[in-house]
Amino acid sequence: MDPSQEVFKAIKESGIDFIVSVPCANLQKLIPMVDSDPDIIHVAATREEEGIGICAGAYMGGKKPAIMMQNSGMGNSINALASLNHLYKIPLLIIISHRGVEGEPICAQVPMGEKTPLLLEVLDIPAYKPNLAQAKKTIEKATKKAFEEGKQAAILLSIDFWRES
Amino acid sequence: MIRYGALEILAEKEGDKDTLIIANIGFPSKELYKICDRKANFYMLGSMGLSSSIGLGLALARPDRKVLAIDGDGSVLMNMGSLATIANQHPDNYLLVIIDNGAYGSTGNQITATAGLTDLKEVALGAGVQNVAMVSDESGLKKKLDTMDNGVLIVETEPRNKKVPVIQLCPADIIERFMEKSALPFHSG
Numbered sequence: 001m002d003p004s005q006e007v008f009k010a011i012k013e014s015g016i017d018f019i020v021s022v023p024c025a026n027l028q029k030l031i032p033m034v035d036s037d038p039d040i041i042h043v044a045a046t047r048e049e050e051g052i053g054i055c056a057g058a059y060m061g062g063k064k065p066a067i068m069m070q071n072s073g074m075g076n077s078i079n080a081l082a083s084l085n086h087l088y089k090i091p092l093l094i095i096i097s098h099r100g101v102e103g104e105p106i107c108a109q110v111p112m113g114e115k116t117p118l119l120l121e122v123l124d125i126p127a128y129k130p131n132l133a134q135a136k137k138t139i140e141k142a143t144k145k146a147f148e149e150g151k152q153a154a155i156l157l158s159i160d161f162w163r164e165s
Numbered sequence: 166m167i168r169y170g171a172l173e174i175l176a177e178k179e180g181d182k183d184t185l186i187i188a189n190i191g192f193p194s195k196e197l198y199k200i201c202d203r204k205a206n207f208y209m210l211g212s213m214g215l216s217s218s219i220g221l222g223l224a225l226a227r228p229d230r231k232v233l234a235i236d237g238d239g240s241v242l243m244n245m246g247s248l249a250t251i252a253n254q255h256p257d258n259y260l261l262v263i264i265d266n267g268a269y270g271s272t273g274n275q276i277t278a279t280a281g282l283t284d285l286k287e288v289a290l291g292a293g294v295q296n297v298a299m300v301s302d303e304s305g306l307k308k309k310l311d312t313m314d315n316g317v318l319i320v321e322t323e324p325r326n327k328k329v330p331v332i333q334l335c336p337a338d339i340i341e342r343f344m345e346k347s348a349l350p351f352h353s354g
Contacts, residue, residue: 018226046246060222060344065222
């Protein structure tokens with residue numbers, strides 16, 4: 001099993017048709033897959049908060065959006081997730097490459113990596129941490145629930161996840 | 166011209182049309198609500214800086230509809246990367262109108278960088294937006310709204326707010342009635 005393929009299959013199966021991305025090294029295979037899919041509108045944003053806004057607009061236009069980012073981008077997304085998504089009950093799937101956890105070679109990733117699950121908890125955004133075998137099913141269930149309830153779902157994909165195969 | 170005057174012209178030109186309008190947080194939303202409340206207005210109550218991004222996402226999702234986002238200089242300065250994204254996506258159904266009054270109008274009229282050396286027209290051009298215009302009076306604005314369907318239109322105004330009431334709609338109502346107009350398949354006539 002290829003981690004990027006599994007996430008991509010889950011995205012497709014979930015009916016996601018609009019994706020904003022801000023890169024992470026762990027997303028480097030997934031982003032081109034999304035970009036070349038004719039049924040997905042892909043927008044490369046300059047910053048994660050901007051991407052949250054773009055996804056909100058796409059949802060209001062009838063799309064089913066997701067954003068892909070590194071967990072560091074959660075830091076600049078918080079106000080938008082609270083005062084836009086939460087306020088208006090705008091659903092969103094958030095695919096996060098979770099850095100700064102077990103196996104992280106870059107020390108600067110650690111502080112935000114450790115805080116990311118706590119930030120999601122404070123925001124009342126459920127965080128799912130599937131392994132590779134569970135990923136497809138978990139993402140599909142999380143997406144369904146989020147869009148039914150007008151909420152957001154975060155999928156935290158650790159360093160180990162991207163190394164599995 | 167102050168922002169209110171610019172919004173009156175905008176409402177006069179677009180209010181009767183099916184244009185989907187995103188209105189920026191604070192006075193821009195409240196003033197538009199007073200001038201011309203309609204279901205196809207989305208009043209942004211929070212998330213300062215994201216009016217141009219919400220408008221972009223909507224325009225990309227609905228290429229069959231005209232989308233107009235009302236933004237401000239303070240808000241654009243907070244999310245300048247948005248201009249680069251808009252430039253590279255360049256949906257031809259999306260017009261971003263930036264009311265540039267050189268002030269944070271909703272928080273006490275503190276001056277912004279555009280009251281100093283920053284020129285948003287040059288910023289938009291530098292970001293790669295092909296269709297950029299700037300107007301500074303009523304007739305110029307009317308003319309541009311008649312001819313410009315996409316790109317970035319900067320409207321220079323004086324920094325003052327109109328005394329207007331708060332919006333008597335809760336967030337759930339704002340988005341529900343907006344999405345009646347924005348999310349469903351559109352049939353003209």
